[in-house]
Amino acid sequence: MSLQEMPNEVMEKLVDDADYATIQSIRKVSRELRSFIDGKTWQFPMYELSLDAYDDFIKLQWYHLHGRYQPFFFNGILEDYSMYYAQEKLGVVVDGGRSVEKMLKSEKVHTVGFIDLEILLNSSLLKLKNLRTSFYTVEKKECRLDYLLFKEKLKNLFATREQKVEAENVCFKVTDQSEILLILPHVDPSSVEDIYIEDSREIRDSELDIGEVVQTAQWKNARTLTLQNCILSAPLKHFTHFDEAYINVGSISMGDVIDMKNGICQRNNFEKFKRIHLYYVYVSDEEELIRLLGEQTSDWSYTQVWLYETVDPRTALRLEKFENRVTFQSRYVSPNMTLIPLE
Template sequence: MTSLNKMPDIVLSAIIENLDYRSLMILRKTCHDIRNFIDDSIPASSITEIQLNVNPEQVVLEFMYSESVSQEKLYSLCGQEAFDLFWKDFEIILKHQKLILKSFSVTLEYRNGLNKLEASVRERVNLRFLSQLKALLEPRRRPLQVEKLDLIMGDQEKIMCVLPYIDADKINEIMIYPGPKRETVVFPLDKVVETEQWKNAKKLATSNFVVVEPIEKFTHFDNCRIFMDTISVEMIQKLKENLLFSKTLKSFELNHRPHYQSPELTHIFRTVFDGSFQDDVYEDCWFSRIPGDNEHALVIRSCYYSWITFSRREWFMIKPNYERFN
């Protein structure tokens, strides 16, 4: 029987192309000839999702081959050798990642109640990790292709170690979460909102922080969920003007300070919108007709948890129940 390393290259390539990533790495360790062949040919892996979870003790690397098959590896950070082992393995994964990832997630674990020394150690670990990750992502000839990017980390500078090195033409969804902090924090994004990745993405989800950038930096998303400290007539008017002609708008959710039944909120909506109506779910909704479109209207509604939502709705669903403002 002919051994693998004695087979013609075309036969060996056909075998390798049918292996998942785990099997490929097992095969790579069988002998030097096979390892060299795999490293030279760089077959594509079958990985669809990658998750990195970092804390001062370890890095957890999890990747999925399909919706039901996954693999998890833990790397201790208690020594340079273990740290280097993780990056060696991860570099190999990235080298073979030629297909678009459905999801790429980087989590820098956050804990409340740390003393200054513990917080300092955690910050050093995070910065060291992100510096190495950037060093792997930045020089790639083709940026890492990702559909959904989840970044769970504490500030904009950390985000900028990852986001600019994702393929701007492939990214569809961005999720940003600073971690489970006790209070909602202000989270500047002035550098993030200028990236091509941000401008090209269609869906944005944020949590546990307040945005301070101009509202226009968010209105290109088809789906958007953000927190703002306060709202005003001017802001809602600007949002309406930006969203009015968006044919792809699905939902724009805005968390705000005024209670959903407050006179202040009612005044804002009556000032900005053409009329109001009631539906089966929300007591009051407001609408504006879309110029040149007789079939749809831009609708805003408010709910119990201080969220207001913009969406497009078919006009026939509103027409029987609406009240037009003077």
């Protein structure tokens, strides 16, 4: 008896116990089975999702949980999948996903890649540990329009989901903030704990404006931040809520540093604060900044240190300045510690 001849009750039981790869294989057998599969609602628990999108290449990688799954308990196995899509003169080369490499003639890479991504997301329960996206372009004219349309469709795909994506760690490798905003605003804000941002343009000391990103609820809810290969352009007052952060900025004013210091000292949850490393290229009126920071606790080997009172009487804020780095760090208050009063 073939699959098509099996009673619906048997097929229901068969596919209910199948993993994602098996479901997709069954779907390709015939039109009848494709209609049967597409007529069901699938919710494969997904653990991690990674998307790399370029002018002429797309890579999808994800991990499904196969077995018994609950939000805080998993008794099963992680199944990893990878799909590669490359634009060639004759069409699109597709490789991975438990199948052999194949050529789809006269197709566009972003069209084929998006169709598979849409099927994947619509059949998955997206409560992710990690969500990673990477965008890069060398502006190939023959792919430019398709690439822009792909990004717009990607944004709509996340924006129109009935249930928001949950992601604990979100990672963005981008050329500008618009590529972050394709996805970040459509992630459940309460699920976001860590944000990682990297400039994919590979231009040394390039500036990445994130003025709109810092206004999102997801940014405001995150607890840790890491910036790689980029200099951010955004007011420093939007960074004081992070418990731990590594921040590169371009030029900063003495007011920026003072505002950041005051914002951290006045945090209602200062007991959760760990450290923020602030790297800068240039600070305006550095001598005046040092004067405004108050009396130094120490000045060792070009490292200047200040200690400040906070809203938590048990802990102090230690501000350390060394060359072009300012570090804000939490310190327990000791009996003989002299603190600069809270403003």
